[in-house]
Amino acid sequence: MGSSKTHELRNRILFTVFMLAVYLLGKSILLYGVDTSDRSGMNGQYMVTMMFSGDRYHNTLMALGIMPYINASLLVQIITAFRSSDARAKISKQRSDRWMFITTVVIAAFMAVIQSADVSLLPGAGPETIVRGVVMLEMFAGAMITYFLCMKNEDLGVGASMPIILVNILTSLAGSISANHFFRYPRLMVVCAVVVAATVFMENSIIKIPLQRVSIHNIHADQNYMAYKRNPVGIMPVMFATVAFVIPRYFVRMLTLIFPENVRLAEIRKDMVMTKPEGIAIYLVIVVVLSVAFSFIMLNPMESARQLQRNGDSIIGVYAGEKTKKYLVSLVWRLSLVSGLLQAAGMALSLIMVLRGEVSLPLAMMPSSAMILVSIICSTAQEIASYRRYDAYKFFF
Template sequence: MLTAFARAFKTPDLRKKLLFTLGIMVLFRLGAHVPVPGVDYRNVQMCMDQTKSGQGLFGLVNMFSGGALLQITIFALGIMPYITASIILQLLTVVIPRLEALKKEGQSGQGKITQYTRYLTVALAILQGTGLVATARSGALFGGCTVGNQIVPNQSIFTTVVMVVTMTAGTCLIMWLGELITDRGIGNGMSILMFTSIAAGFPTALWAIKLQGNLMGGWLEFSLVILCGLAMVALVVFVEQAQRRIPVQYAKRMIGRRSYGGTSTYIPLKVNQAGVIPVIFASSLLYIPALLVQFTGSKADWAEWIQRNLVKGDHPIYMVTYFLLIVFFAFFYVAISFNPEEVADNMKKYGGFIPGIRAGRPTAEYLSYVLNRITWPGSLYLGLIALVPTVALVTLNANQNFPFGGTSILIIVGVGLETVKQIESQLQQRNYEGFLR
């Protein structure tokens, strides 16, 4: 593998792409430490030392921003507005016929959808930036911090507008950097920046586990977490690469004196067809009632029930609800992202068929049957992986930023596998030898 790394840097154009990607990643991490104008950075650091409340309610957004959210920097919103906009546009494509028609137009239609995604990203960034500034001004961002309401000393309208515009511009800059990586670097730019944000929190989280440990100065807990992490990575790689291959045979066709077709191929149906989207959906949905209680400040019975059962991640009701939502959204997202009838119609149009299955409606029914069967283990796997940080919080007495589990490990392994495949394909074009033997 080290030889393959050396070979990758010896190839001039590949070396240029790798260095360009690394440079953008460094620039992205630098921006995550530049404070927004109008924020008292000393009070922010004091509140981060006093409390860890932001890890629960704002944990997902803080993870995707690489810790920049709680520090209120220019990249505080991170890549989250773009992810949300992309998911919304993907869902609307199924509902709105105009967007579905654009998707089928090829590159020009995809360019229009990308343009709509950018506009929606800016709108969401303004909305989320306003919410973040309001939360920081009220002191709710760090619940229990003695100087929480002094994070933004100047609460004039001008200062608020400057802060929101700065964070929105930071999100637009992140979006541009991601597109630069996609065009001139290696891998998908947004995925690489997401990978960078999550990986940036790993050293701090691992060292915090060591400091909180009691056995052998914390080194025993640290070693157990590392071993557990390696096992988790192996499991995620195994399941993410697992797929059910549906054989497809294409009949021979005579056009003039030449025969076409007669080839055999397959339809790869992944066990985890939905990816990490169900976990993000479930987390976002569970944050809504907690945010509602926090912003309204209600003392009613329903508000106390939410605070007691749906805010703390280690509560049994929270864990069961989170697990069931992930399973539901896994089936929901697979249903809207993979259309068996469309696949069956395309196969019939080009003379393809599944051996033993009639073309048309029987093929669509067979694909739906297989997809439902493999989605069950995929959804259960997602739910169990997402609960790993909560279980670790209870058993190992670790902090809530337990790195090996949940959304973080799924994204890191997924992006790592895709990036390695891209590097491997470019190496094989020159050396006829893969990145990993």
Template sequence: MIQSLKSVFKIHELRQRILFTILILVVYRVGGHIPLPGVDTEALSIAAQSFQNTLLGLYDMFAGGAFQKATVFALGIMPYISASIIIQLLGAVFPYFQRLQKEGPEGRKKLTQLTRYGTVAISALQGYGVAIFLQHMNAGTSAQPMPVVPNPGMGFVLLTVLTLITGTMFIMWLGEQITDRGIGNGISLIIMIGIMVRFPNVIFKEVTLISEGVRSLFAEVILLGLMVLTIGFVILLTQGTRKIPVQYAKRVVGRKIYGGQSTHIPLRVNTAGVMPIIFAQSLMFIPSTITTFMGDVEWLQSAMRIFSIDHWFYWLVFGLLIIFFTYFYTAIAFNPTEVADNMKKHGGFIPGIRPGKRTAEYIDNILTRVTLPGSIALAIVAIFPYILMNVMGIDYDLASFFGGTSLLILVGVALDTLQQIESQLITRHYDGFLKSGKLRGRRRF
């Protein structure tokens, strides 16, 4: 491992890519500390304490804490992600977007352009909502008001909307620069860094608890062991695949012979990735978000007891929603009929299965069976942090690193970046991080 790390910095191009990526991420973090003009940051820090278990808290996690601080990067990269998801969903419904997805580089270029336009539109809508929301926030009382925006008005709204749109587009540009000139997927790395910035604060809290005698060193060792086991389980879930063997018949084109090879279709156990948890969590946070805005309404407070994150009913509904959205998003992300048609066009077939409709049905049947354990495992990973909060009494910031959206994103992005570095090393005849040149996280189920 040490020798491989040395090899990384021996290769000039790879070293330049890594340093460029680090520089861009530093720029992103600096922008995450520049507050919006016209906002009282002290009053905002007091008023934002109610964000933690609401939809705003989920949004703040993707923005790397910038939303809670009302910085120029307050919207983060979420408008771009939302626009990308909308374009992808439209591709499953409208023929125009389906054609663009099949047109190769030109089609992808057009989809990227539409995604950028969508990002501007979503940023404008969300920026207007943030401006209005900030104007109505008050950290004080009716007797001693402490408004977050001392001088509200249309000027503040327009300036805030323009600033937030610019911030989001700049983040999107930074992500594209990392993808083109750095290492790894730029957008994913930006989200990952936004999550990781909370980890030093979590460590500081745990050290303080040990020094004050609130938590024993033995309990911390147990937590560390659980974290290692959980990360290992998430790696297996992320890398697990079911391989379907495929053979290609020999074809004679002119004087050349094509095909005659054996390969496989890797069906991932978790094809949907982290998206089911994001969708399910967004729905589960709606009641608490409404309660935050509605105030102390008695019947809402009573209903919120069963939608609290420490209630078993919340865990049950959350898990069922994750299973549902896993199947839903897998059906959108992977089309067995399209895969079967492409195989048939290129002379490929699954041994013992007729090409065409029967092949599509066979792939769909296997995908359905593989997705079930994957969705259940995904639900367990998502619920595990809430169980730890109840059993061991740890706070939300620490628990979020034991599962859920945070851990899945961290593991997925880290594995993807590591694979890209590994391929760069092997291409230049260096040993990778493993002698075989493959990550051991790959498993066949």
């Protein structure tokens, strides 16, 4: 009887490397008829979303990048979370994947229409309507390729969509650091260092809620607990705040296409940027609101309380039922609010520098990029550690 190792970690890392190679290849394929010398896309809106989009100037096959996928993922999770526990139990993996696919198609098509209208075309590329149609289809195709890469990486690789976001962040950071002379701004460097340290602590720190389980009566009974991270949903609020901030801009842009002569719409679109106090305030409020909202949607403390009562378990020192629900709701509320405020504060420090004219917006986005980067690294490291432990087992057959 021999033994064999699964090499699960090695196989998953190799697949993720392959997935990233395909994605990077797509980033090197230029869209047909697009003027690559035009840099007008390098404005505040695109700097905010550059970590999610495929390229800086939106002129390659991966122009939409991962935004349709992550938006679809978020919507499906929210819809699922609002269903009852019995209804969620009946949702199969195939059904959930079908919802993801349909939602991604709708979002990718909408974004392709809006984004293709903003690119500059070469004069001799052909009739403008046809060329823009081709560009729109190419953008849509790139978004769907990214969707399939993420779905396959979720099953066969490491980190699902996180490696693509990591690549985009590293690309944007490298460009911003070299082009904007990051090391000439010691205050911004201090802000980034503080943000990184706080994110590492929050990502690797948990609060243990001791449980009394009726089915466990042994020497390990006192080791049962519920665990909540100090930032309950990680860096999701910062990631999706950037998306939520530009969604209204997409709709305003669509209205300007329908009503090109409307001066007021053009002014509103111009004012929806993060270089003005109003835009910054809206962005920071979105971060805090999403932190609280995502925490209640993903953790669902009311459902956790019902499950504990249904199983006959309880939190030590807290009565089951309504008391447990109030305790968990209060805990999630405090954790999410503090986490959101800390994340917003880290962003506020750098964005205030923009208002004062001390740094440019690309540099001001460094703290948010650093938060997301560190969060991805921590979560990926934890996933890799779990696969390594799996590989440590020897299977006999």
